[in-house]
Amino acid sequence: MTRICGVDEAGRGPVIGPMVVAGVLVEDDQALREMGVRDSKKLSAKRREELAGKILEVAECEIQVVPAEDIDETRKLMTINELEARVFASVVRKLRPEIAYLDSADANCETFERLVRNELDFDLKIVSEHKADETYPVVSAASVIAKERREEEMRRIREELGEETGSGYPADPITVEFMKKWISEKGDLPPYTRRSWETARRMLAESKVKKLDEFQ
Numbered sequence: 327m328t329r330i331c332g333v334d335e336a337g338r339g340p341v342i343g344p345m346v347v348a349g350v351l352v353e354d355d356q357a358l359r360e361m362g363v364r365d366s367k368k369l370s371a372k373r374r375e376e377l378a379g380k381i382l383e384v385a386e387c388e389i390q391v392v393p394a395e396d397i398d399e400t401r402k403l404m405t406i407n408e409l410e411a412r413v414f415a416s417v418v419r420k421l422r423p424e425i426a427y428l429d430s431a432d433a434n435c436e437t438f439e440r441l442v443r444n445e446l447d448f449d450l451k452i453v454s455e456h457k458a459d460e461t462y463p464v465v466s467a468a469s470v471i472a473k474e475r476r477e478e479e480m481r482r483i484r485e486e487l488g489e490e491t492g493s494g495y496p497a498d499p500i501t502v503e504f505m506k507k508w509i510s511e512k513g514d515l516p517p518y519t520r521r522s523w524e525t526a527r528r529m530l531a532e533s534k535v536k537k538l539d540e541f542q
Contacts, residue, residue: 327353331423332464333414336366336472338406338431341523342494342501342516343480344391347410348472349417350464351386358384358463365459365466366473378474381467388420389475398522407432408441415445425451427465429458483518491516496525509533 331351338345352358361380369377381387390413392400400409410431418426432438439454455461459469484491489508492500508516509529519526 328425329353329421329423330355330425330427330464331418331421332427332429332458332462332466332468333417334429334459334465334468334472335410335413335431336469336476337494338410339496340494340501340520341496341505341525342394342491342519343476343483344393344518345397345410345413346472346476346479347390347392347413347417348468348475349388349421350381350467350471351388351421351423352384352464355463358467363463363466363470365457366469369470371477374470374474377467377470381471385467386421387471388417389471390417391475391479394518394520397520401522407438411438411441412445415442418442418450419446419448422448423450425453427458427462428452428454429465429469430454430456487516487518489516496523502529505529506533 329351331349333347333349335345335347337343358381361377363377363381366374392413397409414428428438428442430438435454435456439452443452458465480491480494489504490500491504492498494501496502505516505519506529510533515521515526515530
């Protein structure tokens with residue numbers, strides 16, 4: 327039997343919270359097909375949670391969580407695509423498949439494959455494609471595991487802060503209002519915010535301009 331794995335991420339774009347990369351390893355994806363795994367973005371929260379439990383029963387999984395502060399520090403040295411490729415490679419190294427299916431983060435799938443391969447110390451076949459989570463059940467499964475873990479992390483953040491943060495994405499009005507309120511009251515960005523994100527920098531700068539206006 328051939329050891330195949332799928333790797334996908336959740337939380338690449340949010341301004342709040344971590345990025346989570348998950349890998350799912352199987353020798354046969356029939357069980358994944360039978361349980362009806364799909365791209366996590368097309369699943370309800372309840373269905374995603376149910377599938378995550380089933381996937382963990384039939385597959386070997388590797389999950390890596392990259393906190394907001396680590397993303398900020400790493401982006402001083404590399405692009406978000408390079409960071410993602412490095413974490414993908416770390417997951418693949420742990421699982422050691424013979425074939426790895428990757429949901430490419432780069433516009434150029436071959437470039438993303440090369441970035442991942444350069445981080446590996448063993449040879450394997452790599453299939454790097456856009457929307458691989460819609461094509462390969464093993465990548466769909468990885469997307470489910472990654473998304474479920476990111477949701478767990480966001481629930482923990484909300485509980486710790488005692489505030490409704492929303493999804494953490496810049497386009498989420500709840501997230502935007504949470505950040506504005508926190509900045510207004512505390513004078514700084516909330517914990518778990520990616521300070522290197524343009525959204526965060528802009529909102530903090532705007533709050534400082536408003537405070538200066540108060541003294542004019």
